Amino acid sequence: MARSYLFIPANEPRMLQNAYVFDADAIILDLEDSVAIEEKHEARHLAKSFLKDYPKDTARTYVRINTQADWLERDLACLQDLDFEGIVLPKMTLKMWETYEKTALKQGFHKPVIGIVETPEAFFELDAIASIEQIEGLILGAEDLVSGMEAKRTLEGHEILYARSMVRMACAKHHILAIDTPWTNLEEAHLQKDITHAITLGFEGKCAIHPNQVPVINEAFAPSKATIDFALRVMKKYEETSSMRFSLDGQMVDKPVLQRAEDTLKKARFYGLLKEDRS
Amino acid sequence: MKHFDALDKLLDALPLENGLSISFHHHLRDGDGVINPVLRALKKRDIKDMHLYVSSIFPSYKAIKELMESGHIKDITTNYMNGPVAQAISQNGLKGTLKMQSHGGRARAFIEGENKVDIAFIAAPAVSRQGDITGAVGKNSFGSIGYACEDARHASLKVAITDTFRDDFTPQIKGELVDYVLEVDSIGDVARMASGTLKITKDPLGLKIARETMQFLTAIKAIKQDVSFQSGAGGVSLSITKMFNDYLKRHALQASFYSGGITGVHVDALEKGLVRDLYDVQCFDRAAAKSLFVNAHHHFMCASDYANPNNEKRIIKALDIVILGASEIDLDFNVNVTTDSYNTLIGGSGGHSDTAEDAKLSIIVSPLLRARTVLIKDRVNTITTQGRFVDVLITERGIAINPLRTDLIEAIKGSDLNVMSIEELQKKAYNLTGIPKSKNHKLSAIGIVENRHGDAQDTLYKKE
Structure with a gap:
């Protein structure tokens, strides 16, 4: 579980040094788009040193690899036997999975994978992608998707509403993580609006392309104090009445509400937002 | 109070001799246009072994380095420095001693007679007919002139240097303290005052x-x-x-x-x-x-x-x-x-x-x-x-x-x-x-850090 997934270009030592400083729940060391072709080798070397020698943190650590066959092979070879959570595989389609799986099997590489769905093709096989056992979650990659659709990325997000909904539903069906697309404009108010769209659809976290986006994402995706308080009262009354159906504050509470309250408290505990966890 | 319209005429009237101690403030920061010309004019008159009391030293105060190298400045007492002067002192030290004070310590040392200044040169954004000074108005108004007050009160002679005369202000330094007024075309470039890190960080x-x-x-x-x-x-x-x-x-x-x-x-x-x-x-x-x-x-x-x-x-x-x-x-x-x-x-x-x-x-x-x-x-x-x-x-x-x-x-x-x-x-x-x-880099001492109470707190050494 993570609210924020912060991309860290693996070829930038200063960013690597501070990778865990910005309170992201997860970091994604990037060997792909943020690294120029001539710096791929150096980025692999730095990522390896980081994963090998850098003191571990509570944040989950992923690595986004390249998809071009020879680079993918070199990326996985360099990541062998290192301690990190999993791979982020861009341009995820069933065909891409086939290429990845073949290379990974050849190298004996076993890690959970988060796929980035960012091509129109992916959305016609989303259910199958989400059902792959090694797939831990999906990231919506809106920027590339919108380019592929020859559409325009907007603050309102109408152009990705369908894709967002599909990703969320596929993830919900297969009980994997639904992670929202990065917002590339650094204006905080715009980011907040984009987050609102994602939260409305049920996304659990979002990618960050700049450290300053992390606190905004963390706050937005954490349950609010009011939500936590309500969930606590729901669970208290449930324990008192032992009934799956009762009213609270004039609202009927039944199984789905109870389930949401449980989920809220689970998240709140995980993110250290419950007082009982702070003492 | 005497008025002058040229720096040379003013200097002709001042008692200048070797070992002179002079002071300046730094309110215009990197936009100061007084320190360099005054120091160069004193160098031209070959006033040697001066003690410079300047509240802070910024990169544009290049004449200080020139006069250090030529032997005209012997000692410096200041509260802050960066740029070429700081580099040069770190590298070579001074002919005399560097003393680093605090802002409060400098004021105390003037009042208690530890900082003994013969002539205070005060860049003044506006001066009135009575010699009153303010930093709050004038074409190069920098606001508060707080670091020049004690220079004006305690130096033996006080010179206000200004590019603006007007009478519609509340004085920050009273005219009765001022001995000489020098009119110049410009006391600097206030636009350069706000150089440095004065923006809310996005880092x-x-x-x-x-x-x-x-x-x-x-x-x-x-x-x-x-x-x-x-x-x-x-x-x-x-x-x-x-x-x-x-x-x-x-x-x-x-x-x-x-x-x-x-x-x-x-x-x-x-x-x-x-x-x-x-x-x-x-x-x-x-x-x-x-x-x-x-x-x-x-x-x-x-x-x-x-x-x-x-x-x-x-x-x-x-x-x-x-x-x-x-x-x-x-x-x-x-x-x-x-x-x-x-x-x-x-x-x-x-x-x-x-x-x-x-x-x-x-x-x-x-x-x-x-x-x-x-x-x-x-x-x-x-x-x-x-x-x-x-x-x-x-x-x-x-x-x-x-x-x-x-x-x-x-x-x-x-x-x-x-x-x-x-x-x-x-x-x-x-x-x-x-x-x-x-x-182990404590090579040779070049000065001291003095705490605000006037006690030597640490020693400054030459750069490695």
Whole structure:
């Protein structure tokens, strides 16, 4: 579980040094788009040193690899036997999975994978992608998707509403993580609006392309104090009445509400937002 | 009071001799247009072995270096320096001695006769017919002239140098103190006053430190009605000030005063009613300079009223919170903002040691790592501010509270703050960088750091 997934270009030592400083729940060391072709080798070397020698943190650590066959092979070879959570595989389609799986099997590489769905093709096989056992979650990659659709990325997000909904539903069906697309404009108010769209659809976290986006994402995706308080009262009354159906504050509470309250408290505990966890 | 329209005519009238001591202020910062021409004119007259008392030295004060090299300047007493002069002194020392004071210490030393100045040259944005001086109006108005007050009161001769004559102002320095007025085309370029880091930072590390600082202040319940607050003009300090303002607004609180160097961010708080008064010894930007002239609750103050330790009415005696920086801090919380680890002069106390000593809560904010260099040393290279006056260190990787502040340690119990001992914080940094090799670089002494009370606190050495 993570609210924020912060991309860290693996070829930038200063960013690597501070990778865990910005309170992201997860970091994604990037060997792909943020690294120029001539710096791929150096980025692999730095990522390896980081994963090998850098003191571990509570944040989950992923690595986004390249998809071009020879680079993918070199990326996985360099990541062998290192301690990190999993791979982020861009341009995820069933065909891409086939290429990845073949290379990974050849190298004996076993890690959970988060796929980035960012091509129109992916959305016609989303259910199958989400059902792959090694797939831990999906990231919506809106920027590339919108380019592929020859559409325009907007603050309102109408152009990705369908894709967002599909990703969320596929993830919900297969009980994997639904992670929202990065917002590339650094204006905080715009980011907040984009987050609102994602939260409305049920996304659990979002990618960050700049450290300053992390606190905004963390706050937005954490349950609010009011939500936590309500969930606590729901669970208290449930324990008192032992009934799956009762009213609270004039609202009927039944199984789905109870389930949401449980989920809220689970998240709140995980993110250290419950007082009982702070003492 | 005599008027002159040319520097040479003025100098003809002044008693100039070898060993002369002269003073300047630094309010125009890098835009100063007085120090260089006056020094070069004195060099032309071959006045040797001068003692220069200048409140701070900025990169554009190039004539100081020229006169050091030619032997015309022998000693320097100042509160802060960076740029070529600092480099040259670090490299070669002076013919005489360098003395680094604090802003409050400089004022005290003038009043108590330790800083003995023959002639004070005062860049004055506006001068009246009576010789009154203000920094608040004029074509190069820089706002407060607080660091020149004691020069004007205690130098043997006082010269106001101005490019603007007008009478419609409240004097910051009374005309009765002024002996000579020199009219020049320009005293500098005030547009260059606001050079340096005067913008709210967007750097993620700086913002993280600012957020941690606010969380700390909130956890110890330090931000309350009538709180008083001071922060510097660096990007992180300004971010904290902005967040501090936002907090006051959200909680419908009003601070009693902000003090020290004032910027537009402080003025914004005054104009929104978030703080009752600003006490301004130095304006860091034009917004502050403009406000000093128009806002009745934006008050000019002299350096002695700001920070002189022997002035019982000094403003910072009532200061609750001060936010300060550090280039090094050690395990005893001693702070260095004067030199780097290789003895190069990179700054100086300014008001650092004054405010740390007087404020009820002094917080050092700084990145724990700058590239691969660790902030926390076993021993700082130079003690600018003694550790017993430093209460808290806040970095991006954790917070350390001075063990002397048991009240603060108690107050943060049960909070989510990432608090650890300063030794643990140092170890955390070393885990990332390795332990640096110890150096023995105390080669030859070039000067001293004097604390605000006038005692020698540390020795300055030549650069390695």
